[in-house]
Amino acid sequence: MARNKIALVGAGNIGGTLAHLIGLKELGDVVLFDIAEGTPQGKGLDIAESTPVEGVDAEYTGANDYSAIKGADVVIVTAGVPRKPGMSRDDLIETNAKVMSAVGKGIKENCPDAFVICITNPLDAMVWALREASGLPHNKVVGMAGVLDSARFRWFLHEEFNVSVQDITAFVLGGHGDTMVPLTRYSTVAGIPLPDLVKMGWTTQEKLDQIVQRTRDGGAEIVAHLKTGSAFYAPAASAIEMAEAYLKDKKRLLPCAAWCDGVYGLDGFYVGVPCIIGENGVEKVVEIDLNDEEKAMFQNSVNAVKGLVEAAKKLMPQG
Numbered sequence: 069m070a071r072n073k074i075a076l077v078g079a080g081n082i083g084g085t086l087a088h089l090i091g092l093k094e095l096g097d098v099v100l101f102d103i104a105e106g107t108p109q110g111k112g113l114d115i116a117e118s119t120p121v122e123g124v125d126a127e128y129t130g131a132n133d134y135s136a137i138k139g140a141d142v143v144i145v146t147a148g149v150p151r152k153p154g155m156s157r158d159d160l161i162e163t164n165a166k167v168m169s170a171v172g173k174g175i176k177e178n179c180p181d182a183f184v185i186c187i188t189n190p191l192d193a194m195v196w197a198l199r200e201a202s203g204l205p206h207n208k209v210v211g212m213a214g215v216l217d218s219a220r221f222r223w224f225l226h227e228e229f230n231v232s233v234q235d236i237t238a239f240v241l242g243g244h245g246d247t248m249v250p251l252t253r254y255s256t257v258a259g260i261p262l263p264d265l266v267k268m269g270w271t272t273q274e275k276l277d278q279i280v281q282r283t284r285d286g287g288a289e290i291v292a293h294l295k296t297g298s299a300f301y302a303p304a305a306s307a308i309e310m311a312e313a314y315l316k317d318k319k320r321l322l323p324c325a326a327w328c329d330g331v332y333g334l335d336g337f338y339v340g341v342p343c344i345i346g347e348n349g350v351e352k353v354v355e356i357d358l359n360d361e362e363k364a365m366f367q368n369s370v371n372a373v374k375g376l377v378e379a380a381k382k383l384m385p386q387g
């Protein structure tokens with residue numbers, strides 16, 4: 069059986085990390101594409117030369133021409149610019165909306181049957197733009213953010229409770245920005261919901277509130293440390309979890325920016341929600357019960373994304 073072909077559009081910090089992880093996990097052969105000449109070729113060769121040491125089999129190709137992604141089974145898009153200290157993700161929209169137009173066209177022409185994972189920010193509006201430009205079915209184009217935001221939440225909870233990350237679950241919904249919604253009721257330590265852990269006296273509501281806020285600010289915290297760009301190890305690991313769910317038909321239930329039509333009161337809109345990923349892409353959006361407070365936070369986040377999608381519409385080249 070032929071190996072999977074995984075195209076990485078954008079060979080920067082996240083693209084390079086994705087390429088490395090794909091080889092280590094033997095998920096398939098990798099094509100790195102970038103407009104920067106030499107970058108995808110150099111990173112591809114460097115990672116390929118690590119495979120004999122690791123004892124894994126994967127082919128690596130670097131390219132500056134979209135024809136290289138022809139027939140890809142999965143495309144992960146990180147093309148565009150990241151933010152620097154003092155910027156919000158939304159400040160990236162002008163540059164990155166145009167990049168999504170070009171990338172969408174490249175995907176449409178070369179691999180219209182692929183499962184496409186968008187990572188480029190501002191995420192929820194960029195996955196919308198990428199889907200529009202590619203014309204692919206909505207269930208085959210999805211955005212990565214919720215897995216990352218939930219992983220950060222889990223890490224901070226691990227620090228608070230001193231319990232293995234394996235025993236901590238978390239769900240963060242909504243847009244990938246300041247309005248994201250970490251759901252404490254649906255986040256657990258070994259199945260015990262966080263509000264119950266407060267009642268048990270294992271933590272305080274105040275500490276939990278601080279962790280929720282730190283989760284919302286998780287991206288900015290890394291940007292402030294790095295100064296030259298944004299997070300890339302955890303974002304790459306998160307997208308790999310989604311790609312693996314598709315390639316191995318794992319039916320993972322993950323928070324992703326998925327197309328919501330007739331769920332959560334939305335009629336055709338990309339935002340972070342729990343969804344099942346398997347061989348058909350996004351196979352189902354799962355509508356969980358939200359209380360009034362959670363509904364209000366989710367709606368606030370939807371409104372923020374709506375504004376960004378409207379801005380992206382104006383920036384996308386027509387036709």
Ligand SMILES: NC(=O)C1=CN([C@@H]2O[C@H](COP(=O)(O)OP(=O)(O)OC[C@H]3O[C@@H](n4cnc5c(N)ncnc54)[C@H](O)[C@@H]3O)[C@@H](O)[C@H]2O)C=CC1
Nearest residue numbers: 078079080081082102103104147148149150187188189303
């Ligand atoms: N969704 C999420 O949770 C996260 C999203 N991000 C976003 O991911 C994006 C990429 O981040 P990094 O890899 O750190 O940035 P980076 O700057 O290291 O890499 C971006 C790459 O895109 C390339 N590029 C620019 N325009 C292009 C085009 N038209 N076609 C192909 N390639 C093009 C650049 O040459 C560069 O190599 C940023 O927009 C960042 O904000 C970052 C972390 C998490």
Ligand SMILES: O=C([O-])CC(=O)C(=O)O
Nearest residue numbers: 151157189287288298299
């Ligand atoms: O914060 C950023 O600019 C990058 C990002 O989306 C994240 O790390 O969550």
